[in-house]
Amino acid sequence: MNNIYQQGKDFARSYILPYTELTDKESKFPEESFKKLSENGFLKLVIPVEYGGFGKGLEEHAQACLAFAETCSTTALCYMMHNVALMCILTHGSDELKQNIFTDIVENGKFMALAYSELGTGTHFYIPEMTAEVNGDNTTFNGTKSMVTSGTYASYYLVLAPSVEEGKINNWVFPLETKGLSFDLSKWNGFGLRGNASCPMHIENVTLDSSFRIGAEGSGEEQVFNVVAPFFVTGLGAVYSGTAMHMFEIASNHAVDRQYPDGTTLANIETIQIHIANIYKTAAAARALTLDAARAGANSEADALAKILSARIVASEAAIECGRLAMRVGGGKAYNKSLPTERLLRDAYAGQIMAPSADVLAIWLGKALTGQMIP
Ligand SMILES: Cc1cc2nc3c(=O)[nH]c(=O)nc-3n(C[C@H](O)[C@H](O)[C@H](O)COP(=O)(O)OP(=O)(O)OC[C@H]3O[C@@H](n4cnc5c(N)ncnc54)[C@H](O)[C@@H]3O)c2cc1C
CATH class of the missing domain: 1.20.140.10 (Butyryl-CoA Dehydrogenase, subunit A, domain 3)
Known part of the structure; x- marks a missing residue:
């Protein structure tokens, strides 16, 4: 992929523009555009070449988001969050996480989202109040993330939770189908960006082993x-x-x-x-x-x-x-x-x-x- 901005503009004209009005009017997540984002390689923009992606970085990320936003801010925002989550896996994830998630994105058109903010700490999203109880290699989570863009549509959610190390936090990956994870789409009624499904994510006794933690303990x-x-x-x-x-x-x-x-x-x-x-x-x-x-x-x-x-x-x-x-x-x-x-x-x-x-x-x-x- 070269000249990402121009490719993004061409893509947006064909595969984003037809859905923008409905995205807003019906608060409809741009699923059709995301399917095409996968088919046209945009979902693997920052995935390294050795995993089947294009290995691009910050500049191309910005160019793609800009090009999409010049047609539809909702689609651009949801796409933007996907690339951010991927970068965490790329820079801090284990080989197993990279292999599993990158493959699912490249081969199956899956995408990612960020479940960080909570009602209590609001804009200070890096101070999670949810709980994380460690039992051997397993951690059990409870709490609610307040506004999760692409909620229910994304297949993997990055979640910030407290670490066992006092005052530190961890960044975890929660797969969509994890037991105890649920979303409340009815709570999303945005003033704008109405199609981006930024709804609460409820975490009730979600238990994951440490292979789902991104990076070393306390590195969040x-x-x-x-x-x-x-x-x-x-x-x-x-x-x-x-x-x-x-x-x-x-x-x-x-x-x-x-x-x-x-x-x-x-x-x-x-x-x-x-x-x-x-x-x-x-x-x-x-x-x-x-x-x-x-x-x-x-x-x-x-x-x-x-x-x-x-x-x-x-x-x-x-x-x-x-x-x-x-x-x-x-x-x-x-x-x-x-x-x-x-x-x-x-x-x-x-x-x-x-x-x-x-x-x-x-x-x-x-x-x-x-x-x-x-x-
Ligand atoms: C469209 C949309 C999509 C979103 N998607 C996601 C997502 O995908 N994932 C996610 O984790 N979160 C998401 N959020 C949540 C967002 O990132 C914020 O966490 C949330 O909007 C904070 O709301 P609040 O009412 O708690 O803000 P509050 O924390 O109550 O802040 C209210 C106002 O006070 C200001 N303020 C607060 N503290 C300070 C300070 N110390 N100094 C100066 N000003 C301050 C804030 O800037 C803000 O203007 C999304 C929000 C929106 C609007």
Whole structure:
């Protein structure tokens, strides 16, 4: 796979676009698109070549998420989480976990999700309150994860749970069919991203042996901050800058197409030209920062962390601002939903609150820039 962004755009036109409206209207998980993501190789983008994947990294991850989000933010977000979970298995998983999970993804089109947040600790998802009781090689888990994107659709869930080592955490893989695991889809009624099935996951006496733990005992925090964070935060930057670019496309097309009785168009009005210019420059800046952050991260550059955190904050704010202006350009047609602008604006609002939220990240960025420990 080369030129992932362009391939992602072509893929999205054929296999994501036909389902986007239904995804929102009926809160329908984009199952058809995921089947095609598998058939077209996107689900194995970051899986190493020796396991049958394409062995790509952070830059290609960002490009794929961006390309998909320029058509459908929901599909892009669900896809993004899959790549993040895969990276944990790749960097910290045992040979057995890699073999089993990568094979299931490459051969059977399965995909992954992240079950980290809990109702209690909310945006501070790296502090799990669920319980993990160790008995020999087995651990029994109890608790509830609050919002699990792709809930019931993904086949493997990464779960953060306390370690036996005081103050430490572990990252586990829970297969979908594990006894004691259940989801409550009826609790998902998102303002936006309505198809992503971000529902609670109940964990009742789930017992797993240590082969399902990713990495050494107590290594969860290291995984969260060294692997999950760069891929997840950059991925969110890509999803929300893609959402902002999508708004530019809709607003500019509308401005050109909307004709008044005298034959002039919205695009002929100077104020509208300025709005379109502002939407474009805001979205393009977010996209450029995100792609540069991904490049810096992939090359382990000294300022990669600052760039990644900035890109995600800028992208979430850009998506909301572009949505506000795109609603203005879209007039009554946007308000009455004959344009998809309001859907995108609703999708955009998730950006500022998804953990680590824009507010929390702003603090992390300030700490990173002044040489302090995160979080
Ligand atoms: C669309 C969507 C999909 C999601 N998918 C997943 C998923 O797949 N997996 C998963 O694990 N979770 C997921 N989440 C959950 C998400 O990551 C957060 O954990 C959740 O939104 C936190 O909600 P809360 O009400 O508990 O926030 P709270 O923790 O109550 O925070 C409320 C507000 O206060 C701010 N705040 C809190 N603490 C601080 C602080 N110290 N400094 C500054 N500001 C602060 C927050 O930024 C936020 O704006 C998803 C959320 C959304 C919206």
